[in-house]
Amino acid sequence: MAKARKKIQRTIRLIRSPSADGVGLFRIAAGRKSDWYTFHEIPCEIGGRGFAVHRLGLGTLYHVRVGVPEDCSCECLGFLRHGKCKHVLGLLALIRRKEI
Ligand SMILES: [Zn+2]
Incomplete structure (x- = not known):
C-alpha cells in the first residue's frame, strides 16, 4: 500500500502593505522554505x-495577473506547466483577505 504523502502547507503573509508608496513585500512559506518577494x-x-x-535574492521578475x-x-514555469502557481494563488489570497 502506498503511503499517503503529506501535503506541504503553503502560506502567504503580507509583510509590508503597498498602500504607502505602492511597493509591498510578501513572503511565501512552504514547509521550512520561504521566499520573499517585493511587488507593485x-x-x-x-x-x-x-x-x-x-x-x-535571485532577481527573478514575474508579471502576474489575477482576477x-x-x-x-x-x-513562471509552474504556471506554464500547471496553469496555476504560488504567485497567482498567493496574490489571490491577499486580495481575498482584502490585504491588497
Ligand atoms: Zn508564478
Whole structure:
C-alpha cells in the first residue's frame, strides 16, 4: 500500500502593505522554505489586476495577473506547466483577505 504523502502547507503573509508608496513585500512559506518577494501593482487593461512580482535574492521578475480564473496568468514555469502557481494563488489570497 502506498503511503499517503503529506501535503506541504503553503502560506502567504503580507509583510509590508503597498498602500504607502505602492511597493509591498510578501513572503511565501512552504514547509521550512520561504521566499520573499517585493511587488507593485501595474496597470492592466485586459481584465484582472496586474502585478510585477520580484523575487528577492535571485532577481527573478514575474508579471502576474489575477482576477477571475480566465484572467489569471504568470510567467513562471509552474504556471506554464500547471496553469496555476504560488504567485497567482498567493496574490489571490491577499486580495481575498482584502490585504491588497
Ligand atoms: Zn508564478
